[in-house]
Amino acid sequence: MKFNEVSKLVAGIPHTTAEKGKVLYDIIIENKFINCLELGFACGVGASYISAALDENGRGRLTSVDTPAAKTRSPIANDLIKRVGLEAYSEFVFHELGYNWFLMDAIEKGSRFDFCFLDGAHTWDVDALAFTLVSKVLTPRGFIIFDDLDWTYASSPTMKNAPAPELMRKTAGVRKVVDLLVKPHREFEWLGEVAGMGIARRL
Numbered sequence: 001m002k003f004n005e006v007s008k009l010v011a012g013i014p015h016t017t018a019e020k021g022k023v024l025y026d027i028i029i030e031n032k033f034i035n036c037l038e039l040g041f042a043c044g045v046g047a048s049y050i051s052a053a054l055d056e057n058g059r060g061r062l063t064s065v066d067t068p069a070a071k072t073r074s075p076i077a078n079d080l081i082k083r084v085g086l087e088a089y090s091e092f093v094f095h096e097l098g099y100n101w102f103l104m105d106a107i108e109k110g111s112r113f114d115f116c117f118l119d120g121a122h123t124w125d126v127d128a129l130a131f132t133l134v135s136k137v138l139t140p141r142g143f144i145i146f147d148d149l150d151w152t153y154a155s156s157p158t159m160k161n162a163p164a165p166e167l168m169r170k171t172a173g174v175r176k177v178v179d180l181l182v183k184p185h186r187e188f189e190w191l192g193e194v195a196g197m198g199i200a201r202r203l
């Protein structure tokens with residue numbers, strides 16, 4: 001599916017913007033990725049962009065993981081992907097314990113992904129582990145994209161009043177993961193930032 005077509009179908013639905021969607025879409029097409037993973041799918045907008053790129057490539061599969069809380073979204077991701085007409089490419093996993101537990105199983109099963117869009121908790125504790133686990137299932141030359149590098153509880157319109165210790169409220173967790181774990185990692189190459197997202201490739 002062409003980019004303009006999918007971006008019209010998901011316009012106005014949170015969260016991934018068309019600018020970010022275009023980055024995901026182009027990377028999947030340019031690199032002909034096949035086995036894609038998304039951690040945190042909410043209403044399924046990112047999943048729609050990723051699935052549209054797989055459709056354009058003519059093959060591939062996206063596994064997207066969230067918690068059962070994503071069933072309370074409007075629209076629900078399963079309905080959005082059907083509306084977009086790309087349900088053949090996407091599987092939504094509502095994991096009761098979240099994506100790090102999904103990744104435990106994926107490592108045990110020997111699953112492999114060549115692309116990962118990490119767009120979930122955005123906190124140091126959850127996403128430092130997520131990156132470490134993703135590094136075990138990402139194929140050589142595979143990409144991981146980190147959304148919301150500078151997101152904090154304190155700056156979030158919806159989370160700023162959530163009860164949390166000050167250190168957690170003020171720390172940009174994804175930025176810490178990138179600076180402390182991804183950039184120094186000997187098996188990853190840092191490719192840079194675009195539209196508030198960071199991009200790294202496994203060597």
Ligand SMILES: C[S@@+](CC[C@H](N)C(=O)[O-])C[C@H]1O[C@@H](n2cnc3c(N)ncnc32)[C@H](O)[C@@H]1O
Nearest residue numbers: 015016040041042045046066098099119120121
């Ligand atoms: C910013 S939204 C994702 C947006 C989505 N990628 C898109 O393209 O629109 C973040 C999502 O991550 C989910 N999330 C947060 N922590 C999680 C965890 N530990 N495991 C699974 N999902 C999680 C939330 O439920 C939420 O739906």
